[in-house]
Amino acid sequence: MSILLTGGAGFIGSHTAVELISAGYDIVIVDNFSNSSKEVLNRLKVITGKKIHFYNGSILDKVFLNNVFYENDIEAVIHFAAYKAVGESVEQPLKYYSNNLTGTLVLLEVMRNHHVNHIVFSSSATVYGMDNISPLTENLKTSATNPYGYTKVMIEQILTDVAFANKEMSVTNLRYFNPIGAHESGLIGEAPNGTPNNLVPYISQVAIGKLKELSIFGNDYDTPDGTGVRDYIHVVDLAKGHVAALKNNLKNTGSAVFNLGTGHGYSVLELVKTFEEVNHVSVPFVIKDRRAGDIATCYADSSKAKEVLDWTAEKTLQDMMRDSWRWQSKNPNGYQS
Ligand code: UD1
Numbered sequence: 441m442s443i444l445l446t447g448g449a450g451f452i453g454s455h456t457a458v459e460l461i462s463a464g465y466d467i468v469i470v471d472n473f474s475n476s477s478k479e480v481l482n483r484l485k486v487i488t489g490k491k492i493h494f495y496n497g498s499i500l501d502k503v504f505l506n507n508v509f510y511e512n513d514i515e516a517v518i519h520f521a522a523y524k525a526v527g528e529s530v531e532q533p534l535k536y537y538s539n540n541l542t543g544t545l546v547l548l549e550v551m552r553n554h555h556v557n558h559i560v561f562s563s564s565a566t567v568y569g570m571d572n573i574s575p576l577t578e579n580l581k582t583s584a585t586n587p588y589g590y591t592k593v594m595i596e597q598i599l600t601d602v603a604f605a606n607k608e609m610s611v612t613n614l615r616y617f618n619p620i621g622a623h624e625s626g627l628i629g630e631a632p633n634g635t636p637n638n639l640v641p642y643i644s645q646v647a648i649g650k651l652k653e654l655s656i657f658g659n660d661y662d663t664p665d666g667t668g669v670r671d672y673i674h675v676v677d678l679a680k681g682h683v684a685a686l687k688n689n690l691k692n693t694g695s696a697v698f699n700l701g702t703g704h705g706y707s708v709l710e711l712v713k714t715f716e717e718v719n720h721v722s723v724p725f726v727i728k729d730r731r732a733g734d735i736a737t738c739y740a741d742s743s744k745a746k747e748v749l750d751w752t753a754e755k756t757l758q759d760m761m762r763d764s765w766r767w768q769s770k771n772p773n774g775y776q777s
Contacts, residue, residue, distance in 0.1 A: 441514075442465075442466040442514055443514075443515060443516050443686065444468050444469075444470065444517045444518070446519045446543075446547065447519070449477070449480040449481065449494075451675065452520055452675060452679070453469070453476075453520040454483075455623060455675045455676055456678075456682045456683075457492070458488060458679065459679040460682070460686075461488045461490055462488070465683075466493075467493065468495070469495070470495045470521070471495075472498040472521075475633060477631065480628060483627040483775075484628070486625075487623065487627055493512075499521050499543045500539070500542055501546075505547065506553065509551075510554075515556070515558065516560065517559045518562075518682060519544065519559055519562060521543055522539065522562065523536050526588050526589070527637060528588075530587060540588075541591060541594060544598060548599075552606075557606070557693075559610070559611055560614060560682060560686055561595060561599055562614060562616065563613045564592045565738060567582040567589065567615060568582065569583030569584055569585060570733075571583070574671075574740075576739070578698065582596065586733060599613060610690070610695075611696070612685045612686075612695075614681065614698055614700050615697065615701075617670065617701030617738070618638075620675065620760050621675050621676065621759065622675065622767035623675075626770040629763075629767030629768070629771065629774075630675075631775050632774075639708060640672070642654055645768070646723050646725075647719065647765065647768070648769060650772070652724070653725055653726055655726055655727075655728040656712075657734060659727045660730075661737075662737075665709045668734055669736065669737040669739065670737075670739065671702055671704060671706075671738060671740050672757065673700065674753065677753035684745070698744055698749060699741065699742055700745060701740025701753070703739060703740050704739060710757070714757050715765065719762065721765070
């Protein structure tokens with residue numbers, strides 16, 4: 441029996457692949473490498489000592505996906521494959537709705553044809569929208585501020601409806617907070633295409649000299665130092681959260697939702713300062729206007745995952761900053777180096 445990872449060569453998928461293998465699962469990766477590199481598979485082999493079973497193709501291709509299910513005894517799917525750039529989703533909404541929704545619908549149809557009833561989905565804290573107050577609990581009303589976020593809200597709903605209709609189905613929606621860091625080997629990490637949108641990849645590229653300075657988007661928020669506060673979680677902790685969620689999913693039917701965060705918020709300035717201190721590098725910055733769509737504070741109530749999944753994030757902000765920098769400095773051009 442194998443666990444299928446759609447988008448398994450991506451940032452979170454690749455780290456989850458490592459943790460699943462180390463927990464004794466057999467895995468199959470499907471990825472079309474639209475925002476990832478085949479080099480990830482070589483790196484996974486070095487880390488795990490196992491040859492990675494993978495298929496190069498799109499989950500939008502039903503014939504291809506059917507074949508993957510024919511050739512493998514799939515027990516459950518962890519569904520990472522999706523577009524994820526917020527700004528691009530505002531400019532090209534159809535690209536996002538079409539890829540993220542259709543991909544999920546094709547996957548669910550193929551799963552049904554092969555009587556595979558277990559799915560864990562990569563959702564996001566973005567589904568809490570702008571109006572909820574942190575700490576965010578899973579029972580709050582969901583909404584979104586951009587097409588990317590709406591695809592997460594809609595797919596959570598689709599999965600919940602499918603589990604309601606098919607009593608053998610087990611669905612787990614995982615709401616990630618802000619994943620950063622990298623595997624401590626320095627062999628896999630986040631490799632954004634072009635200029636990074638997210639804070640830590642941006643800081644890393646400033647520190648290595650690829651970018652001149654960090655723009656801090658606003659220092660007049662109602663937070664302790666005026667800069668935005670987020671719940672940053674080490675990607676290896678997040679990956680372990682998937683293993684815990686999968687175990688729970690395999691034992692149950694119905695639908696469940698869990699926050700995967702640390703429950704602690706850190707400001708942009710705290711991140712910059714910690715990154716500089718831990719890594720002995722300098723991160724020059726300028727204060728700019730607020731970024732459209734940003735909120736002051738976002739962090740998880742992480743108690744449900746602790747109680748039900750027996751999972752908590754263990755790594756510190758220092759670990760996250762150190763591991764992000766190790767990955768960046770060993771791989772200045774991501775997987776192309
Ligand atoms: C963003 C997305 C979110 C997505 C998540 C994935 C937006 C509005 N939200 O979350 O939907 O699920 O990434 O990881 O894009 N910052 C700077 N300078 C920068 C970049 C960021 O000051 O160059 C600040 C932001 O204002 C924010 C914090 O850093 O306060 C974190 O930003 P980011 O890493 O982009 O994550 P989110 O906006 O929380």
